[in-house]
Amino acid sequence: MRIERIEAIPYAIPYTRPLKFASGQVTTADHVLIRVYTDTDICGIADTPPRPYTYGETQDSIVSVVTKIFAPQLIGLDPLDRSKVQQILRRTVNNPTAKGALDIALWDLIGISLGTPVHKLLGGFTDSMRVSHMLGFKPAAELLDEALEFRSVHGINTFKLKTGRRPLELDIEACRVLREGLGDGTEIYLDANRGWTANEAMEVLNRTEDLGLSMLEEPCDAGENLGRRRLVQHSKIPIVGDESMSTLGDVSRELLSGGSNAVCIKTARSGFTEAQQILGLCEGLGVDVTMGNQIDTQVGSLATIAFGAAFEHSSRRAGELSNFLDMSDDLLAEPLQIVDGAIRVRDVPGVGAEIDPDKLAKYRQD
Known part of the structure; x- marks a missing residue:
């Protein structure tokens, strides 16, 4: 099993009850959906929340670092080689939620491949x-x-x-x-x-x-x-x-x-x-x-x-x-x-985040 391709899909969903706090406020979930595919047709999924007032990341920066920096280095690797993946991600400083989402997506597809819930x-x-x-x-x-x-x-x-x-x-x-x-x-x-x-x-x-x-x-x-x-x-x-x-x-x-x-x-x-x-x-x-x-x-x-x-x-x-x-x-x-x-928890293989394709089509920004 090898990583074949990685998608970073920006999307936006409004909040009906915005949250305001000392370091900022959130009125829209302008996040990035990460999908990691293998050559065995397995897909791992995770969500990335840009928080520029906390980590300095934006929706555009997450899409860019995932598709232009991380994906070229991760494609071709065995998803089970998690320490090798971590070593690659650490070469690039900062970008914590982009790295976190890639890691979660890999755990998701590992769980799916083994037929076991990630928890x-x-x-x-x-x-x-x-x-x-x-x-x-x-x-x-x-x-x-x-x-x-x-x-x-x-x-x-x-x-x-x-x-x-x-x-x-x-x-x-x-x-x-x-x-x-x-x-x-x-x-x-x-x-x-x-x-x-x-x-x-x-x-x-x-x-x-x-x-x-x-x-x-x-x-x-x-x-x-x-x-x-x-x-x-x-x-x-x-x-x-x-x-x-x-x-x-x-x-x-x-x-x-x-x-x-x-x-x-x-x-x-x-x-x-x-x-x-x-x-x-x-x-x-x-x-x-x-x-x-x-x-x-x-x-x-x-x-x-x-x-x-x-x-x-x-x-x-x-x-x-x-x-x-x-x-x-x-x-x-x-x-x-x-x-x-x-x-x-979802008692299914992986993390259990099945995406509604119609909703993704409605809210994606690319």
């Missing part, structure tokens, strides 16, 4: 993941209405609140309104997307200490070294690294330097191969992980579920898996279903 190839710990829903910048009352709706309709009982606003009172009010409206049995955690300084983050934590918040993600820029370390040392809840930890090397640096004491894993930027290495490092050090979301489509969310459910350590916490519900449509032929606050 079982990876580890097979469980067959579902609890769901966390992300809440963007809105007035506090609207945030509570959205959370109550998602809890009532989908059974979701874990929420990530996007924070990092100024004045700080906006975020503090939102925390209090959510806690009062949702009750003590609902998990709430924060993600400031580097929107505060370390001192501002400490003030927010001090003023919300009585609310039982579970985590704070990327409170400030990781380059604010002394302030961030001081925050980690004094915080009573885990300080989670996300965009400051895109690679295995980043994770080890931030954990060892004291810049974070929990890690957000996103398969969209690390693929399954590097995500396994990050997870192993965290498990060995006794560090909690969360399965994060790049405001993913259902294709991307399905990949996160496959990885998160594969391992005990990554399945402990609810994964951020529901923001595809904010989209007007999707490419999956069989939509994902959230039942009692959880999503099951």
Whole structure:
């Protein structure tokens, strides 16, 4: 079995409920669908989310690097030679989601070729993941209405609140309104997307200490070294690294330097191969992980579920898996279903992302 050709298809699907946060906002899923074909007529699929405000990638740059840089080097290789593929991808710096999607697509076609679900190839710990829903910048009352709706309709009982606003009172009010409206049995955690300084983050934590918040993600820029370390040392809840930890090397640096004491894993930027290495490092050090979301489509969310459910350590916490519900449509032929606050893995060979050809034809941009 050899890689025969690679496609990078740009497409765009509008969001009905755009997500706004400290480092940007998303109104349209202007993503890239990656398809890797073999000479045995097997096709592996993955989704790539451009996030220029986080990784510097755009839809055009992803299509270009995949088709002009990576594809010529990967065509002709055996997909099972995953370490060789990783070595080739590492020769080109940055471009994390382009690399991550290629890796996921290769795992997908390997699973298909072996007739085995990828979540079982990876580890097979469980067959579902609890769901966390992300809440963007809105007035506090609207945030509570959205959370109550998602809890009532989908059974979701874990929420990530996007924070990092100024004045700080906006975020503090939102925390209090959510806690009062949702009750003590609902998990709430924060993600400031580097929107505060370390001192501002400490003030927010001090003023919300009585609310039982579970985590704070990327409170400030990781380059604010002394302030961030001081925050980690004094915080009573885990300080989670996300965009400051895109690679295995980043994770080890931030954990060892004291810049974070929990890690957000996103398969969209690390693929399954590097995500396994990050997870192993965290498990060995006794560090909690969360399965994060790049405001993913259902294709991307399905990949996160496959990885998160594969391992005990990554399945402990609810994964951020529901923001595809904010989209007007999707490419999956069989939509994902959230039942009692959880999503099951697809018990089919590969990852299970079968694409609806009519929808792809409707939304593709090339």
